[in-house]
Amino acid sequence: MQQKEVMRSEPPTAEVSDFERLSQYRSGQVEALAELVEKFKRPLYGFLMNMTERADTADEVFQEVWLRVIRHSGRIEERNFSGWLFRIAHNLVIDHWRRQRPAISLEKENEDGLTLKERLADLQPLPFERLDGEQVKRRVAEAVKHLPAEQKEVFLMRLEGDIPFKEIARIQGVSINTALARMQYALAKLRQELKQYRETSPSGPGKEAQP
Amino acid sequence: MNCETVQRLMLLASSGELSGWQRWRLARHRSICPACRQAEQEMLRLVDTARQALPEVAPGAGLLTAIRRAAETELRRRPLAGNAPRFSPALRNTALAVALALLVVAFGWSLRLERSPSLPAVASAPAVQETDELFTTELFPESEDLAVLSAEDVFYVERFIDGTGTDTINALDLELLWLEGLAI
Ligand SMILES: [Zn+2]
Numbered sequence: 600m601q602q603k604e605v606m607r608s609e610p611p612t613a614e615v616s617d618f619e620r621l622s623q624y625r626s627g628q629v630e631a632l633a634e635l636v637e638k639f640k641r642p643l644y645g646f647l648m649n650m651t652e653r654a655d656t657a658d659e660v661f662q663e664v665w666l667r668v669i670r671h672s673g674r675i676e677e678r679n680f681s682g683w684l685f686r687i688a689h690n691l692v693i694d695h696w697r698r699q700r701p702a703i704s705l706e707k708e709n710e711d712g713l714t715l716k717e718r719l720a721d722l723q724p725l726p727f728e729r730l731d732g733e734q735v736k737r738r739v740a741e742a743v744k745h746l747p748a749e750q751k752e753v754f755l756m757r758l759e760g761d762i763p764f765k766e767i768a769r770i771q772g773v774s775i776n777t778a779l780a781r782m783q784y785a786l787a788k789l790r791q792e793l794k795q796y797r798e799t800s801p802s803g804p805g806k807e808a809q810p
Numbered sequence: 811m812n813c814e815t816v817q818r819l820m821l822l823a824s825s826g827e828l829s830g831w832q833r834w835r836l837a838r839h840r841s842i843c844p845a846c847r848q849a850e851q852e853m854l855r856l857v858d859t860a861r862q863a864l865p866e867v868a869p870g871a872g873l874l875t876a877i878r879r880a881a882e883t884e885l886r887r888r889p890l891a892g893n894a895p896r897f898s899p900a901l902r903n904t905a906l907a908v909a910l911a912l913l914v915v916a917f918g919w920s921l922r923l924e925r926s927p928s929l930p931a932v933a934s935a936p937a938v939q940e941t942d943e944l945f946t947t948e949l950f951p952e953s954e955d956l957a958v959l960s961a962e963d964v965f966y967v968e969r970f971i972d973g974t975g976t977d978t979i980n981a982l983d984l985e986l987l988w989l990e991g992l993a994i
Contacts, residue, residue: 632881636874644869645899661869667878669884732862739863742887758861763825779818792861 617680621672632672636665639684642759646685648757649743650692660691661808682766685756689770696748735793742792746785754785811839813846823920824857 617638623631643664647657652717664687675683743751749771756770768778814873819836822828840847 614940627885629878629885633874633878636877640874641866641868645864645867648867649864657867658869658873662873662877662880666880669881680867681968709821735859736863736865739860740865743860743864754860755864757825758864761825763827764822777817780819782821783817786853786860789860790827790852790856804868 604651618675621675621680624669625672632669635668635680639681641680642761643684643688645759646755647688648691649759650748650752652690652697652744656695660688663691664688679763679766681760682721682762685760685762685766686770689752713761719776738792739789742789743785746788750785750788752780753781757782811835813839813843813849816840816843817844817849817853820846820853822853 617635620631620635624635640661644657645659647660648654648662651657651660664684667687668684721763743754746754753764753767756767757764762770764778764782765775768775771778816836819828819832822832823836840850917927
């Protein structure tokens with residue numbers, strides 16, 4: 600019941616206030632737009648930094664995203680403001696990649712030779728709580744960096760932007776199943792990475808965990 | 811329902827996107843499958859760990875100022891919403907006629923636009939038949955309570971698409987849907 604209400608009532612709660620801010624901006628209150636920028640600056644910038652891996656590019660795209668919001672603020676037909684924001688960001692990141700790396704593949708999640716089934720079969724518990732916090736952070740950040748672009752995007756849209764999977768699927772132009780599979784692959788890789796860390800780290804907590 | 815499908819439902823549960831029907835199925839599978847219960851705990855912990863591990867970054871003050879300036883410039887450039895200039899009746903009628911004509915043109919244009927996908931690199935996927943998928947996504951009427959269905963409600967049904975599938979899930983569920991007249 601609770602979850603359903605969350606899903607169904609997206610627009611009436613948080614999203615409505617985002618749109619209200621936008622309409623306040625349209626009627627002349629610059630401060631309302633500044634509040635929107637403030638609210639989304641971390642998730643959006645975090646997404647862009649992770650996707651582009653360059654601060655100057657993230658800066659450039661961040662600015663362009665908001666310029667488009669400003670220019671098109673009167674013409675939004677989306678129900679979900681954050682979804683709209685990340686959709687603009689998605690398109691601009693793709694434009695950026697096209698300029699940088701014209702041959703980039705957006706469909707390489709199965710290239711690691713492991714099926715999802717094989718990955719999911721590994722259900723041994725990971726004692727995250729016993730890993731050193733800073734090392735885990737570095738490890739996770741590194742693993743995220745090496746995810747295929749489309750998996751990384753799903754992962755970051757969920758974790759940074761809290762964008763629903765249905766919205767992510769719409770943004771990426773894929774089915775919801777594909778978006779979910781991408782998230783599963785991303786999580787499986789992170790999991791693998793942390794597991795390897797535990798197994799290989801000489802001074803790591805993994806050793807301590809053994810009898 | 812097979813465990814892979816269930817684990818996708820778990821992701822949807824974590825983002826609050828499950829329909830009542832899916833929630834019921836997930837709960838039912840959870841109650842009989844210790845592996846999926848454990849996998850869910852693992853997934854939630856991994857997501858939590860990853861969320862904390864993502865570096866906290868924010869744009870610089872200069873960038874925010876530049877955006878604010880652009881927002882101010884845009885407001886100066888165009889008339890404010892709700893502050894439309896006043897016209898004489900004759901002028902207003904002409905304006906209305908022009909607007910109507912523009913609307914017709916714009917409508918025709920939007921029909922054309924709808925056919926051209928706006929996302930450049932990620933081509934739009936076929937609506938249903940994706941053979942690499944574990945289950946197809948289809949639109950069916952949905953409701954919290956199957957007895958009070960409304961046509962505009964939507965939910966996702968998992969179904970075998972390769973026709974094989976011994977770990978089939980939902981022959982019974984689909985049958986129930988057919989009985990309810992919800993599946994095609
Ligand atoms: Zn299971």
